Amino acid sequence: MTRVVVVGAGAREHALARALTASAEVTVVPGNAGIAAHGIACADVEIASLHPDLVVVGPEEPLVRGLADELRARGVRVFGPGAEGARLEGSKAYLKDFLDAAGVPTAAYATFSHEADALAYLETMSAPYVIKTDGLAAGKGVLVTSDLEVARRDVVAKLRGDAFGAAGSTVVLEEGLEGFECSLHVLCDGTRAVPLLTAQDFKRVGDGDVGANTGGMGALAPLPVVSDEDVRVIMREVIEPTLVELRRRGIDFRGVLYAGLMVGPGGAKLLEYNVRFGDPEAEVLAPLYGAGLLELLDSTARGNLVVPAVPSGAAVTVVLAAYGYPHAPRRGDVIFGLGADGQLATPVEGVSVFHAGTARDEHGRFVTAGGRVLAISAVAPSLEVARARAYAAAGTVSFEGMVMRSDIARKVVS
Numbered sequence: 001m002t003r004v005v006v007v008g009a010g011a012r013e014h015a016l017a018r019a020l021t022a023s024a025e026v027t028v029v030p031g032n033a034g035i036a037a038h039g040i041a042c043a044d045v046e047i048a049s050l051h052p053d054l055v056v057v058g059p060e061e062p063l064v065r066g067l068a069d070e071l072r073a074r075g076v077r078v079f080g081p082g083a084e085g086a087r088l089e090g091s092k093a094y095l096k097d098f099l100d101a102a103g104v105p106t107a108a109y110a111t112f113s114h115e116a117d118a119l120a121y122l123e124t125m126s127a128p129y130v131i132k133t134d135g136l137a138a139g140k141g142v143l144v145t146s147d148l149e150v151a152r153r154d155v156v157a158k159l160r161g162d163a164f165g166a167a168g169s170t171v172v173l174e175e176g177l178e179g180f181e182c183s184l185h186v187l188c189d190g191t192r193a194v195p196l197l198t199a200q201d202f203k204r205v206g207d208g209d210v211g212a213n214t215g216g217m218g219a220l221a222p223l224p225v226v227s228d229e230d231v232r233v234i235m236r237e238v239i240e241p242t243l244v245e246l247r248r249r250g251i252d253f254r255g256v257l258y259a260g261l262m263v264g265p266g267g268a269k270l271l272e273y274n275v276r277f278g279d280p281e282a283e284v285l286a287p288l289y290g291a292g293l294l295e296l297l298d299s300t301a302r303g304n305l306v307v308p309a310v311p312s313g314a315a316v317t318v319v320l321a322a323y324g325y326p327h328a329p330r331r332g333d334v335i336f337g338l339g340a341d342g343q344l345a346t347p348v349e350g351v352s353v354f355h356a357g358t359a360r361d362e363h364g365r366f367v368t369a370g371g372r373v374l375a376i377s378a379v380a381p382s383l384e385v386a387r388a389r390a391y392a393a394a395g396t397v398s399f400e401g402m403v404m405r406s407d408i409a410r411k412v413v414s
Helices: 012-019 033-037 060-065 068-075 083-090 092-102 115-124 146-157 229-250 282-302 383-394
Strands: 003-008 026-032 054-057 110-111 131-134 140-147 169-177 180-189 195-202 204-205 210-213 220-221 256-262 267-274 316-320 349-353 359-361 366-368 371-381
Touching: 003 012, 003 267, 012 033, 012 282, 012 349, 012 371, 033 349, 033 359, 033 366, 054 068, 054 282, 060 068, 060 083, 068 083, 083 092, 083 110, 083 267, 092 110, 092 169, 092 229, 092 267, 110 115, 115 146, 115 169, 131 146, 140 146, 146 169, 180 229, 180 282, 195 229, 195 282, 220 282, 220 383, 229 256, 229 267, 256 282, 282 316, 282 371, 316 383, 349 383, 371 383
Parallel strands: 003 026, 003 054
Antiparallel strands: 110 169, 131 140, 131 169, 180 195, 180 256, 195 220, 204 210, 220 316, 256 267, 316 371, 349 371, 359 366
């Protein structure tokens, strides 16, 4: 049986590992308490010591550091780009220059390292204002606001290192785009690219897309307002020019290219690239692809990508977050409604619980141990049924101060 190591410790890695266990022997490094309770091996050891046939890197930070390069140098097959490819996510300023060179449609922008220049440029912009920290910020380095004073304060906080330290020493100021957001995950084997199902995530902490930006409060797949023809246009105008530019720069990109897009009257424009599966998008995509996921990831890593069968059905995930998330999440609150295996004590058809930030206390109980705590994911024949199942399941889980949006996927089923 194929030996697979999944790198990471969150709900994304739980979802990927759960799908891969259908056809592989899986170890998650380091994993978490909920993944282990689900019967999936977890180990905080040197990856190479496990002698994997395939390594699937979940988070972006190890990729930016060059983990894939290190493993490939040892002869290990890796799903995930090397450090050069990971710069597409690791630096937003680099990404913007890359997109210009590739001719990929994106928002107008300017990049600044000096406070006075950034504030002067901000005065020339029209609302909404988009301010991005250049480096990695765990999905929280973007501010979108129509309040000029709030935008000014954010620029200052980022450039002075108050908000994100060295990651904010450069900021990118972008025009605000109108439309709806769409996530398209595309498998790339260094030469070819194949899209997975469209998805949509929900970044704001509150219902109606209000409040602070988060790592993601929920997701759905597929996104019904994006047609097959829309995907073909995105592949032609966004993804293919990106692959051409990657090859021109000598970058052998093997992994998933996650395009965050704004789709409006003038077509799709790229907001950002991530170089790994989105979180929480992985929690809807992995259950839908299920047992077929291993072949997809392994063939991508080999450089011989297979074309995936289009899964039937739909999936919705609802994130349960800790009190105080995203600014100051509290830890240690006891989680009620889970069994010893970390799944629902009262099962709901088609539902899996993926653990993001959980631990065990001295009594063996699951407690909160991070900002996003659990992802409640439901698969069903339709988005409407998947949404109903996800919220029915979420209603059986509780902990003090739990933060949850009530409107995930509401618009697409209403």
